[in-house]
Amino acid sequence: MKRTYISFDISKDGKLLQNLTLKGYWRCGGKLTQDILGPERSLVVNGNKVDGVIVESENGGASPIRYELHAIISGNTAEGNFRMNINGLGCDTYNLNFIANKK
Numbered sequence: 001m002k003r004t005y006i007s008f009d010i011s012k013d014g015k016l017l018q019n020l021t022l023k024g025y026w027r028c029g030g031k032l033t034q035d036i037l038g039p040e041r042s043l044v045v046n047g048n049k050v051d052g053v054i055v056e057s058e059n060g061g062a063s064p065i066r067y068e069l070h071a072i073i074s075g076n077t078a079e080g081n082f083r084m085n086i087n088g089l090g091c092d093t094y095n096l097n098f099i100a101n102k103k
Helices: none
Strands: 005-008 016-028 031-036 049-056 065-074 077-086 096-101
Touching: 005 096, 016 065, 016 077
Parallel strands: none
Antiparallel strands: 005 016, 016 031, 049 065, 065 077, 077 096
């Protein structure tokens, strides 16, 4: 979706992708909504790749949010795809391809 942004930080040691955040639009309950959401936990960077899923709340809860990120980090650029969804509420970004540049 236009005007939908994904941001994150890489730890100083290069081992963690932190502060993953979606700011923008997604379909939720049959409507287009705008939110700022992201997991509290981090994803592991293995070499120059991130392939992971975070589900919060870990205990399931009534409507856990699922964050999925696959990326290749090369120098000051990252490229990959992201998806965030809440199945119980019919919320989904669907697959978002991105290219990120270091600020």
